[in-house]
Amino acid sequence: MRGAAPYAAEFAFDGMVYAALVFSTIAKGRIVAIDTSAAESAPGFVHVMSHYNAPRMKPMMPWASSEKAAGNDALPIMQDDRIRWNGQPIAVVLAETQEQADYAASLVRATCEAEPATTSFAQAKANGTETAMLGGQPVHIEIGDAEAALATAAVSVDATFHTPYQNHNAIEPHAVTVAWHGDELEVHDASQSVAHNAWSLATMLGIDEHQVHVTSPYVGGAFGGKFMGTHQVLAAAASRLAGRPVRLALSRAGVYRLVGGRALTEQRLAIGAARDGRFVALIHTGTSTHIPGSPHPELAQFVSYSSYATDTLKIDLQWAYLDMVANAAMRAPGEAVGSFALESAVDEVAVALGMDPIELRIRNEPATDPLSGLPFSSRNIVKAWRAGAKRFGWERRNPTPRAVREGDWLIGMGCGAGSHMYAREPGGSARLTLAGDGTVEVAIAAHDAGMGTATVQTQIIAEQLALRPEQIELRLADSALPGLVPGVGSSQTTTAAATTVAAKHEVVAELLKLVRGDSPLAGLTADDVTPRDGGLAKIDDPGRHESYASILTRAGRDELTIDASGGNPTESEQYSMYSYGAMFCEVRVNAITGETRVSRLLGSMDCGRVMNARTAAGQFRGGMIMAMGLALTEETLYDERTARIMNPSLAEYHIPVHADVPKIDVIWTGIPDPHAPLGARGIGELSMNGTAAAIANAIYNATGKRVRQLPITLDKLL
Amino acid sequence: MKPFTYARAGDVAEALRAGAAPGAKYIGGGTNLVDLMRETIEQPTALVDVTGLSSDIKRLRGGGLLIGAAVRNTELATHREVRTQSPVLSRAVVAGASGQIRNMATVGGNMLQRTRCAYFYDAGGSRCNKRNPGQGCDAIEGFNRTHAILGASSACVATHPSDMCVALAALDAVVHLDGPGGARKVPLTELHRLPGDHPEVETVLDRSELITAVELPPLPWARRSxxxxxxxxxxxxxxxxxxxxxxxxxxxxxxxxxxxxxxxxxxxxxxxxxxxxxxxxxxxxxxxxxxxxxxxxxxxxxxxxxxxxxxxxxxxxxxxxxxxxxxx
The missing domain is CATH 3.30.390.50 (CO dehydrogenase flavoprotein, C-terminal domain)
Structure with a gap:
């Protein structure tokens, strides 16, 4: 460890200046005046940008509005006097040092005229909600008459669950360093979408896409929060205005003000079951907070689309509109909070039936996708449940709540199921250059935000081409590289794996064209050979082998370059494809104070083939820790009177600290998916799902208290 | 933060001279003050570093300990006699903050920590009588899950954040002060004020008065604490x-x-x-x-x-x- 990895806020340019933001302190209204005179006489002041002098720019383009759009809203940035949320940047102050910029920014005085705003969830609902849209379709599904089936079911649970606003807290706050070279813009970003951001910046600034070069070689955590944002645009615009390179690093509070997180949800979860446990009705409806133009639905209900067989199904999501910062994708968006509600309700049904909650889940395993009717590509969650239960010691669980006690501590066990849909984005491609010395350079516009993408991709390429990892040089996260790979953590591995497989086929085909008549491989076709020991060999006669170096040298070639694409993800049209997790938790709840301590966690995963045990286990553990935060401690204190976020700091927004986290056990079925490239389905978000419910269900088992509102802080257990 | 001068005081007299300048403030480990300066809640024009003053823990005749104001929290918590004679104090200090912060924070600075009320911290966006006397309090009708249930007023419902001070209050600790008017001693329980109509006045310290030490009187039975x-x-x-x-x-x-x-x-x-x-x-x-x-x-x-x-x-x-x- 040398600390030499360059992060976005560590790139430096000659003449660079530092930016600090001034934020609005009202939720809605207009800026009447901005007095910058005091700021302008502060030491080191260089320039100030506001809507009065900002370059004219197009508004942000939200996700999916076009191929490379990756914004969280559709709002103009510093183009008018409108204030649209509390915390909106209204001025950018540039100075010679960060401290000078921060101080000068603190001297800017804005006069604003407030207008009535919708800042509370109750008011937003009272204003009237709208049915949420996903892919142009309203989120409303009915199979049979679920309400009628619920009303006549032998056993039923009908409950309302609440989950709070949450904010992104990657260890590296968002940052960008930019420089203009004439009309060319160089951007060092902390991003999970470099190609998108290059296109977005170009479009908004009115230049050509190829005039913007975005790199992001190292990212200190992204989790869905580091796509295209407001700050990159402000930095580029301010830099153009001042004629100086600019570094804009958001403060921790700045991240809270500019980058949304999970939306607030209110969910109704109702399940009707027959005496034998079979579900006759599943109703998952509710309301999520939203702003117009936001591309992120916080679709909690998605988890109920295909988790369980049920006679009838009802799904509905309403959006309640507030004047606030747009929500963002946040690790397992929708699913994380939806699985809390669904898997808590399933536990309640198990209690009502007097049935083991694992057996109840297994009893409701669907044979085919309940919604689409498609066959599952590979679904082995029952195996995961059985293996997990055995390893966790589930048979030692006492199903009676509040029955196990050690001193002041009540002990309980709980479980919950998680799933995450397989996704492979179309259009992923890679450029592979095989050099005369037999080494390979692979360029791919993918990102490593700490998940181990670089390690795993190197390993996959090495395996595919029968090379050693040190013979491979991987280039990532550079918008000049080929391949539009969205930074969606969970789909990236699979997308890149598909391109790697395609690349291997092309390399073999191209090399065979170069093979000379006296080669051991002469006369063989692509079907006959496979990569082996740094070259090609006949599959059934490995002695017939020639190294890549030899093939190229004897053909008089310095190198061989191929561009490969993974092709369209047709597998998703033919199969219902999900990864699964059976999550187990043991908690200790203090009978006196209500403090909860998670004492054991186990994830038993069914995620297709695991590419790298170490990085996979790391991702699973990370997701489970983040889910501990969801279940127990994390909540954005969003003051409903003012729409102001009141705890924008790591001291007051409680993510789990080391002392909260127990040893976490992770196992997997290891069963490759026959319909996914290399058998892998993606794992980044999976363990976020089901874990919060496992914790809540363990708390119920420990205390007899069913808490349906997150986070489960100690006051709810007193 | 607002530009400021910085000087290290070599002794108490020098500290008091420098501390008497308008806009001057003493700084110990800075673990709270620097944060507040970043948020522009504190805007001193001069910082007088007092970490070079008393950093000893001395045994007093007749029992008891005299703890220098510049003693770091970690040192206090791990001091052998503190641990054995007053475990409550050692445990309270260790329960606070993080290892890194305790390594920096001083005993004097710990006593003068300011509240963690979110509305106090939100200099730009919220009302606070502590920051701007007479402005009003946004906490009373806002997020107040962490706020006071005892001794609060209609002007302020904030709490004092220190763990160490709670133990010192239990141990009958006495705070040693020095200032332009001479040295004096104040029981820890009388150092901090209830908010009343003036929550901006948090202690009985006079302007430029300096905490030099805290005294633990002998309390042999506090071994069981x-x-x-x-x-x-x-x-x-x-x-x-x-x-x-x-x-x-x-x-x-x-x-x-x-x-x-x-x-x-x-x-x-x-x-x-x-x-x-x-x-x-x-x-x-x-x-x-x-x-x-x-x-x-x-x-x-x-x-x-x-x-x-x-x-x-x-x-x-x-x-x-x-x-x-x-x-x-």
Whole structure:
């Protein structure tokens, strides 16, 4: 460890200046005046940008509005006097040092005229909600008459669950360093979408896409929060205005003000079951907070689309509109909070039936996708449940709540199921250059935000081409590289794996064209050979082998370059494809104070083939820790009177600290998916799902208290 | 932050001279002051670094300890005599902040920490009588789950964040001050003020008065003492409720007791009512609970923090029971 990895806020340019933001302190209204005179006489002041002098720019383009759009809203940035949320940047102050910029920014005085705003969830609902849209379709599904089936079911649970606003807290706050070279813009970003951001910046600034070069070689955590944002645009615009390179690093509070997180949800979860446990009705409806133009639905209900067989199904999501910062994708968006509600309700049904909650889940395993009717590509969650239960010691669980006690501590066990849909984005491609010395350079516009993408991709390429990892040089996260790979953590591995497989086929085909008549491989076709020991060999006669170096040298070639694409993800049209997790938790709840301590966690995963045990286990553990935060401690204190976020700091927004986290056990079925490239389905978000419910269900088992509102802080257990 | 000058004081006299300048402020470890300067809540024009002054822990004749104001929190918590004679103090310090912060923070600075009320911290966007006297308080009708239940006023419901001070309050600690008007001593329990109409005035310190040391008088039976901090996560969170207590029980009777509460008031809250109720009575869980209830009779809950009354009652009861040797 040398600390030499360059992060976005560590790139430096000659003449660079530092930016600090001034934020609005009202939720809605207009800026009447901005007095910058005091700021302008502060030491080191260089320039100030506001809507009065900002370059004219197009508004942000939200996700999916076009191929490379990756914004969280559709709002103009510093183009008018409108204030649209509390915390909106209204001025950018540039100075010679960060401290000078921060101080000068603190001297800017804005006069604003407030207008009535919708800042509370109750008011937003009272204003009237709208049915949420996903892919142009309203989120409303009915199979049979679920309400009628619920009303006549032998056993039923009908409950309302609440989950709070949450904010992104990657260890590296968002940052960008930019420089203009004439009309060319160089951007060092902390991003999970470099190609998108290059296109977005170009479009908004009115230049050509190829005039913007975005790199992001190292990212200190992204989790869905580091796509295209407001700050990159402000930095580029301010830099153009001042004629100086600019570094804009958001403060921790700045991240809270500019980058949304999970939306607030209110969910109704109702399940009707027959005496034998079979579900006759599943109703998952509710309301999520939203702003117009936001591309992120916080679709909690998605988890109920295909988790369980049920006679009838009802799904509905309403959006309640507030004047606030747009929500963002946040690790397992929708699913994380939806699985809390669904898997808590399933536990309640198990209690009502007097049935083991694992057996109840297994009893409701669907044979085919309940919604689409498609066959599952590979679904082995029952195996995961059985293996997990055995390893966790589930048979030692006492199903009676509040029955196990050690001193002041009540002990309980709980479980919950998680799933995450397989996704492979179309259009992923890679450029592979095989050099005369037999080494390979692979360029791919993918990102490593700490998940181990670089390690795993190197390993996959090495395996595919029968090379050693040190013979491979991987280039990532550079918008000049080929391949539009969205930074969606969970789909990236699979997308890149598909391109790697395609690349291997092309390399073999191209090399065979170069093979000379006296080669051991002469006369063989692509079907006959496979990569082996740094070259090609006949599959059934490995002695017939020639190294890549030899093939190229004897053909008089310095190198061989191929561009490969993974092709369209047709597998998703033919199969219902999900990864699964059976999550187990043991908690200790203090009978006196209500403090909860998670004492054991186990994830038993069914995620297709695991590419790298170490990085996979790391991702699973990370997701489970983040889910501990969801279940127990994390909540954005969003003051409903003012729409102001009141705890924008790591001291007051409680993510789990080391002392909260127990040893976490992770196992997997290891069963490759026959319909996914290399058998892998993606794992980044999976363990976020089901874990919060496992914790809540363990708390119920420990205390007899069913808490349906997150986070489960100690006051709810007193 | 606003530009400022910085100077290290070589002795108390030099510190007092520099500290008398308008806009001057003393700085210890800076673990709170620098944050507040970044937020522009504090805007000193001169910082006088007093970490070079007394950083010794001395044994006093007749027992007791004199702890220099510049002693780092880590040093205090790990000091052999503190750990054995006053475990409550060692445990309270270790319950606060993080290892890195404790390595920097000083005893004097710890006492002068300012509240963690979110509205106090939100200099640009919220009203606060502590920051801007007379402006109003956004906490009273806002998020106040962590706020005071005892001794608050209609002007301020903030709490004092220190763990160390709660233990010092229980131990009858005496704060040594020096200033333009000469040296004086103030009991720790009288150092901090209740908010009243002037929450901006947090201590009885005169302007430019300097904390030089804190004295622990001999309290031999405080060997049986402890600190219990209840919070929202296992570490690195401020107390919702904390209890510092020392108990002297002989023959099932409470001979002497000290109880102080954290997280419930604008100052470390010495529980005199509970102490009075207990001394001379039986050391039973029932008596502990009754004493705790007596102390909390005066509690006034806000919208979000009513749970603290029951939580404090239970925690006091549990801590005293533990000190009494597991009495049920």
């Amino acid at each position: 402890t600190y219990r901090k209840v919070r929202d996560r296992a570490s690195y969170a401020f107390a919702l409720v904390s209890v510092a207590a020392a108990l002297d029980v002989r023959g099932g009777e409470v001979r002497n007791v000290r109880i102080a509460l954290g997280g419930v008031a604008h100052k470390p809250w010495r529980a005199h009512e509970a102490e009075t109720a207990l001394i001379g009575g039986p050391a039973t869980t029932r008596a502990f609970r009754a004493a705790a209830e007596a102390e909390l009779m005066a509690a006034k809950p806000l919208h979000d923090n009513g749970f603290k009354i029951e939580l404090a009652t239970r925690t006091i009861t549990a801590v005293l029971s533990e000190l009494a040797g597991g009495t049920r």
